[in-house]
Amino acid sequence: MPAIRQVLCPLDLSETASTAFDYATTIARWYDAQVTVLEMVWVGVPTVPPASAPLVLTNALLKDFSSELQQFVDERHVKGVNVATLVREGPVVAGILEQARAITADLIVMGTHGRTGFDRFVLGSVAEKILQKASCPVLTVPPKHATTIGSAQGFQNILCPIDFSPSSLRALEFALSLAQESGKRLVLLHVFDGPTDRPMTPGLGPEMSAERRRREEAALTELRAAVPADARNWCDITELTSIGRPHEEIVRVAATQRADLIVMGVHGRGTVELALFGSTTNQVVRRATCPVLTVRP
Numbered sequence: 001m002p003a004i005r006q007v008l009c010p011l012d013l014s015e016t017a018s019t020a021f022d023y024a025t026t027i028a029r030w031y032d033a034q035v036t037v038l039e040m041v042w043v044g045v046p047t048v049p050p051a052s053a054p055l056v057l058t059n060a061l062l063k064d065f066s067s068e069l070q071q072f073v074d075e076r077h078v079k080g081v082n083v084a085t086l087v088r089e090g091p092v093v094a095g096i097l098e099q100a101r102a103i104t105a106d107l108i109v110m111g112t113h114g115r116t117g118f119d120r121f122v123l124g125s126v127a128e129k130i131l132q133k134a135s136c137p138v139l140t141v142p143p144k145h146a147t148t149i150g151s152a153q154g155f156q157n158i159l160c161p162i163d164f165s166p167s168s169l170r171a172l173e174f175a176l177s178l179a180q181e182s183g184k185r186l187v188l189l190h191v192f193d194g195p196t197d198r199p200m201t202p203g204l205g206p207e208m209s210a211e212r213r214r215r216e217e218a219a220l221t222e223l224r225a226a227v228p229a230d231a232r233n234w235c236d237i238t239e240l241t242s243i244g245r246p247h248e249e250i251v252r253v254a255a256t257q258r259a260d261l262i263v264m265g266v267h268g269r270g271t272v273e274l275a276l277f278g279s280t281t282n283q284v285v286r287r288a289t290c291p292v293l294t295v296r297p
Contacts, residue, residue: 018076170265
């Protein structure tokens with residue numbers, strides 16, 4: 001099972017960031033991990049309209065940011081979790097990735113949108129770049145996810161799409177680990193990528209239907225085999241198949257199954273793999289109304 005010892009939580013003190021912080025500390029409590037709360041301040045971006053004087057991150061201003069961040073943490077009365085706060089100046093994406101490397105982060109937890117302004121960052125495009133470049137798993141929390149989880153509640157319904165690639169099987173390990181910590185139910189989904197609105201060729205209906213059933217049964221058998229036998233003793237595990245555009249089916253099944261977490265694999269960094277990332281994982285992150293945990297092999 002995956003070990004989570006260091007959690008990095010980039011914040012901009014927005015409402016979404018508050019929810020992301022709650023997730024970060026809850027997961028850290030489960031795994032006895034440390035949380036590093038990071039706020040990136042990038043004053044090198046020109047203001048519009050241009051300021052009469054260049055913005056400079058003075059010691060006084062840095063102290064203000066640090067105090068505000070510490071107050072944010074203190075107000076949430078986190079118990080049983082070691083939380084460190086850090087304010088850094090510089091480009092947001094580079095700063096987050098550098099800090100993740102510095103602490104050897106096992107997990108990054110962040111909101112997908114934040115406040116704007118020279119002293120804050122818009123987290124939409126930032127989260128997207130972190131997802132593409134981070135070497136560790138990333139949990140993104142959408143603004144549509146209005147409620148937070150409690151330390152006792154956890155993730156009640158976890159959806160894990162599996163295409164049997166190394167990254168998706170690695171994602172399954174994380175899904176099982178999180179389910180063991182808090183989950184009541186884990187749904188495994190295999191999506192057959194294909195059109196659902198194309199008319200069936202006359203005369204081939206029975207044969208195609210039979211072949212589809214064979215493929216579905218084979219996928220269900222493989223899904224069952226991917227789960228350790230003892231996991232079913234402490235978690236309700238369901239296997240499903242679907243046909244359609246993968247990101248649409250994942251989001252649809254997440255809604256119908258009332259998933260409060262999606263755990264899915266991300267392919268590598270090559271041109272083709274990044275294109276797949278954009279068309280599937282990135283689309284799920286953009287459209288899902290629950291948090292999404294993305295995992296590399």
